[in-house]
Amino acid sequence: DAEITQSPRHKITETGRQVTLACHQTWNHNNMFWYRQDLGHGLRLIHYSYGVQDTNKGEVSDGYSVSRSNTEDLPLTLESAASSQTSVYFCASSVGGRDEQYFGPGTRLTVT
Amino acid sequence: QQQVKQSPQSLIVQKGGISIINCAYENTAFDYFPWYQQFPGKGPALLIAIRPDVSEKKEGRFTISFNKSAKQFSLHIMDSQPGDSATYFCAARKMNRDDKIIFGKGTRLHILP
Numbered sequence: 001d002a003e004i005t006q007s008p009r010h011k012i013t014e015t016g017r018q019v020t021l022a023c024h025q026t027w028n029h030n031n032m033f034w035y036r037q038d039l040g041h042g043l044r045l046i047h048y049s050y051g052v053q054d055t056n057k058g059e060v061s062d063g064y065s066v067s068r069s070n071t072e073d074l075p076l077t078l079e080s081a082a083s084s085q086t087s088v089y090f091c092a093s094s095v096g097g098r099d100e101q102y103f104g105p106g107t108r109l110t111v112t
Numbered sequence: 113q114q115q116v117k118q119s120p121q122s123l124i125v126q127k128g129g130i131s132i133i134n135c136a137y138e139n140t141a142f143d144y145f146p147w148y149q150q151f152p153g154k155g156p157a158l159l160i161a162i163r164p165d166v167s168e169k170k171e172g173r174f175t176i177s178f179n180k181s182a183k184q185f186s187l188h189i190m191d192s193q194p195g196d197s198a199t200y201f202c203a204a205r206k207m208n209r210d211d212k213i214i215f216g217k218g219t220r221l222h223i224l225p
Contacts, residue, residue, distance in 0.1 A: 033212075042118075042201060042217035043156070058212075090155050099144050099205070101213060103155030 003027075006091050006104040013111055019078040021107050023091030030096040032074040034058075034066060036087040037106075043090065049074055050096065081111045115139055116204050118216030126224050131189040133219045135202035138183065142204040146213070147176065147187050150199045159200070160187070192223045 004025040013019050023032065034046040035058075045058030047066040055066050063085060065077045078085055088108050092101040117136045125131045137145075146161035162169045162176040162185065169176045175188040189196055202216040 035215075040121075040217065043215040045212065048212065092155075099146065099161060100158045103148075103157065105153075105155050 004091060004093055004102055004104040006089075006107050009105065009107060011107060011109045013081050013109070015081060015083060015111055017081050019081050019109065021076045021078075021089055021091075021109070023074045023076065023104060024072055025091075025093045025102075025104075026072065027093060027095075027102070028071055029093035029102075030071070031094045031101075032068070033092040033094075033101065034064070034074065034076045035090045035092065036060065036085075037090060038087050046076065046089075047074075078109075081109075083111050085109065086111045115214050116202060116216040118202050118219060120219060121217070122220040122222070124222045124224060125189075125192045127192065127194060129192050129223075131187075131192045131196065131221055131223070133187045133200055133202070133221070134184065135186065135216050136182075136184045137204050139204070139206065140183070141206045144205040145176070145178065145185050146203050146205075147174075148201040148203060148215070150201065150218075152198075156201060189221075192221075194223045194225045197221055197223045 007022045030051050033048040035043045044060045046064050049055050049068040088106050090106050091104040094101045147159045148156035149159040150156040160171050160174050164180050173190045178185045199218045201218045203213045205213050
């Protein structure tokens with residue numbers, strides 16, 4: 001079955017370290033998104049991509065980067081992890097021009 | 113600037129009761145209004161969605177009511193069950209169909225058995 005997966009599911013890292021969160025989807029969706037979820041803030045868009053080599057900043061992109069080298073993957077990199085980046089991160093994908101986004105199971109990141 | 117305002121933050125309802133979650137938006141360019149349901153430890157999943165050309169959409173026990181003039185929409189869960197306990201997000205998307213969805217802050221719903 002087609003799906004969207006995230007790894008790792010849990011990660012603890014230290015302040016200042018570079019961290020990469022993986023997102024992989026097998027639906028061949030053009031669009032992919034990264035969100036962070038924090039209590040009281042809901043889901044906030046970090047970065048998104050409409051296809052290979054396309055990346056765009058969302059509302060909370062500072063300190064994060066993405067790259068899209070193929071259709072299936074959109075890794076999220078925290079260049080220098082900060083305690084403010086402790087959160088649950090969700091990846092999502094959608095078919096271009098369609099409405100529904102499909103979410104992965106999330107990665108809980110703790111920065112100490 | 114919060115483009116989609118959701119209330120209440122949390123809600124407790126007795127089993128069999130009606131759960132009501134409200135959302136308001138500001139941008140008249142929005143043309144798609146989904147509700148997502150999220151269980152603990154899981155990612156959000158689309159529950160039901162509506163477009164502004166209709167005032168109501170019903171799927172089983174879940175109904176969206178939409179008031180275009182007031183720029184408000186709400187989710188009603190009839191005969192609420194303990195299995196409905198989850199976090200619910202309303203959302204909106206603009207007409208340019210760039211697929212970005214703007215989410216409300218979420219409502220934690222707890223149904224008492």
